[in-house]
Amino acid sequence: MIVAGDQQLLKQINRMALVRQLCSEPGLSRAALAEAVGLTKSTVSLLVRELLDEGWLAENDIRVTGALGRRATPLQLDRERLALLGADLGIGMARIVATNLLGEVLAEQELPYLDAADTAGCIALMAQGLEELSTCAALAGRTVRGIGVGLHGVVDDATGVLHHAPHLGWRNVDVASQLRAHFDGTPLAELPLFIQNEANVAALAELEFSGEHGADPLIYLSLNYGVGAGIIVNGRLLTGLYGFAGEVGHTILQQGGPVCSCGRRGCADALIGLQALLDEVYGRQQHPATPEQLEQLFSEAEAGDAHAAQAVETAGRNLGVLLNNLWVAFDPMCIVIGGAALRLGDRLIGPGRQVLDDCARATQLQAPTVRTPRFGHNVIAIGGAAMARHYLMRPFVDQGPARRGNAKLSELPPSVAAGLMAWN
Template structure:
């Protein structure tokens, strides 16, 4: 029986045996990895009980996973029982690596993590021309190759590591089935075949042929919290990203909700105000147009320098800026209420560059959400900020790789969808 490690009280139905023994073995291997990730320190016997596998099967799979660098043992536990003492198992932080990249609006960020999501190395890449997708993608892919080469060196801190998989987070509506970024409004990109370009730049390098996954930036940032936060993060979980625009990553029952075409979570285009200001999508009153930093910049074109000037005006108490930020915060509170009503999450995590505005933005949002909760006589979900700060999307891209690799059935479904899309 396979088991959902994020909800230890559930008992999912038995997986039908299809005759594909290799798939069944991989399902069980990755179920072990996910369970140890969710409950570090479990013994082989405890894993057998939780997952409904025989002790001999678990022992064999654990031995393989330890040889490959997925798992490691710690000191023996004295249980007081007669026989072999229990040996706690943990994810091995020292031998494998994941590479994650954010193709941002103003710059790219490339980093490596271990299996626990701890950042091993991080680089920021300046673009030559932020409006040229081919150039930005090339620079990002080349930086990922350089990152892999650094990881392979014996001189790398902690020793050489093997790269398991790669992830990329993209700003805009990304079609995971085809690898095409349909629209990135704050970059001016449309219908960019990101996957084909990245794979072209990986050809003949150490990254050629490695598993490569891509998703919208809010989705991967949600996975950073879900996979790597190191505590009971809650499920359902919503990650709300506030940058030039607004997006959400939504996880329900251990699954990232991406929608039919991969565009799930585009809450920036939820209507908050009938006949409100016009949004870049053509609608009026979207969350993007009421909350996004592009709106708070006014007549200034989105850029890193423009954002720094906005943060300074807010910190200096400029009246017009503070009023605009507070108004955006109240609209944010409305959006939070709508997400709460729609998904009843255990937690909503807020991330993105807008966090630099601090309580000037989040304070009005909390007050608005609390007002709705009081009116309904309900307790609102936990509201907190991202664990990973400016690295949230790049760490999330690495988390996307771990998330996909440890869910083999998801990969089969994705492959079938890609074939149909082609």
């Protein structure tokens, strides 16, 4: 909640309003910036001087406009002096990156787990990697401003607790507290730490770092062992009452269809997710599937194996139904399809696009743009850095449980909490 009379908060809001304006309109002068954000020129001059000193902003060469008086000095985000850290606590490994304020990757690393069942060991590995990355040569002379982490499962972003990661077999892991404990006594100890579900994090990468304007609302559709989505509306994540908006894997696409892990039938997870594909092609296997089984599916689909190819095409058509449902529900400018299922390429995406195009022709409307992520397999780690930038530049956005009516997952009735967790 913003408290009236909190001058420090008001000042920080104004400072970051200038930074956000220059994200969307780099090259504005101080006078143009004052007009754009509605502050006085004197206030903008004072705030810009602070932001220049701290490394948020940089000045370009003076612009010749032909007008009388002092020549305008264009401003932009400084790509040289600050850094952000991002991490993807993935299924078989952690990926970590350091970026500048524009999302340009300065350093990156993959950290395979020694034992994916050892939650503390996996988190410790990632924490050590982030600490080492923050002091690597590529970040020499830079100040790290924040850390963002994407988790594959049900996340309470107010507390940093991963309640259920079904494809890791993890439950009720306090990721935030463990990371803070590892960061204690290091340069990362006092940095802002942000934790979110991986699809939300990837959506923020596309919002903050893609350089694409006019793509809001935006949906990031994550196709992995299960299906999820990150939804951006008016420049913010749509997280819902309890933080679980975007669980589109449990929208029903086929009444009476195959049984889903949530207990219902015909969910998107049970028709499109990689685990469902593996079950269809090879029969029900161990859960979660092994990386070797997944590679076998990719190889057989690429080689044109009839059974695998048919299963992928059917999943693709169901994907098209989901794309249509997302279109009519949110009317997005853009749907970004990401996740491990992209390895199936146009064999999966092509039928989905065709179904969506058929729906568009039937209604004589323009379907949204459908594309793949701009950041490849690093989209979640880069999204972690994007999440840090997103919230650092929005100090007025409440990060705590008040955003959800003071409700945490741990405080919900057991039946409600169990139902939400079963969705993943």
